[in-house]
Amino acid sequence: MSSPGRRTVLASLLTSLLAACGNRGTKGEGVTDEELLAAAARGDAAAVRDALSSGADIEARDDRRRTALLLAAAADHVEAAEVLVKAGADPNAQDARQDTPWLVTGVTGSVAMLHALLPAGPDLTVRNRYGGVSLIPACERGHVDYVREVLKTGIDVDHVNDLGWTGLLEAVILGDGGPPYQEIVRLLIAAGADVNLADRDGVTSLAHARTKSQTEVTTLLQAAGAR
The missing domain is CATH 1.25.40.20 (Ankyrin repeat-containing domain)
Known part of the structure; x- marks a missing residue:
């Protein structure tokens, strides 16, 4: 060649x-x-x-x-x-279902993960696919320790999701009225939750608690001025 x-x-x-x-x-x-x-x-x-x-x-x-x-x-x-x-x-990067690292802590109820993410500056107003902040699924699922900790961050205790429910309403409507949910109601009341905020049908947390025969929750709400 x-x-x-x-x-x-x-x-x-x-x-x-x-x-x-x-x-x-x-x-x-x-x-x-x-x-x-x-x-x-x-x-x-x-x-x-x-x-x-x-x-x-x-x-x-x-x-x-x-x-x-x-x-x-x-x-x-x-x-x-x-x-x-x-x-x-x-901490605010949303996936295809609109979940974020911060939002899923409300679902898992992990206080340790909550504290791990706080230094990253999570957006406390970011909403999941139901229009809720991380407090709301935690109330629904009975994550007492998480609710206690997340309330210390200044998250909106009266945030209303796309279903027309606050954390308090979810705790009553989707909870069973047992000790964890009673404690969550106490925590929300202590954090200044409006106990008279009604759902989109005009039904209050107190009315839902009575309908579901949640005696202890009913007593807590009445003591906080619920009507």
């Missing part, structure tokens, strides 16, 4: 090698993001740290638009969440 011919073949080989290296680099970045998401989902704080150090995008999304911080928060992996928060992860 002539010298010019050899140079042409070598140049072609070099071009192919460079292209292959470039493709591997692009693929590697994608795998790194996937590794970050997987590490956060399983709560592997060390792997989360390594993935970030390797250049993973801290706000990378999975196929449901969940970030690493949301995955960690949903599974209550506090240490992994702390690593992400320290690295600057967004």
Whole structure:
């Protein structure tokens, strides 16, 4: 083969090698993001740290638009969440269902995760797909400790969701009137909740409590001035 011919073949080989290296680099970045998401989902704080150090995008999304911080928060992996928060992860990044890392703490009721996310400056007014703030699902689910802690943040105790319900209304309507719900009602009253706010049908928490034969809750509401 002539010298010019050899140079042409070598140049072609070099071009192919460079292209292959470039493709591997692009693929590697994608795998790194996937590794970050997987590490956060399983709560592997060390792997989360390594993935970030390797250049993973801290706000990378999975196929449901969940970030690493949301995955960690949903599974209550506090240490992994702390690593992400320290690295600057967004506590307000919404997924395809409008959940955020902060909002899911109201669902899980994790006080530890609440405190892990507070340094990130979560938006206390951000709303879930039902138009509610994190306090409301916590009231619905009977998460007493969470309600106690989140009320200390200054969250709107009388926020009304798209169903026309406040945290107090949800605690009564969707609760069973047992000790956890009684304590949540006490906490909401102490935080200044308007006990006379009615739902969209004009029915108050007191009326709902009476209808559901929630004797203790009825007594608490009456003592707070409910009509």
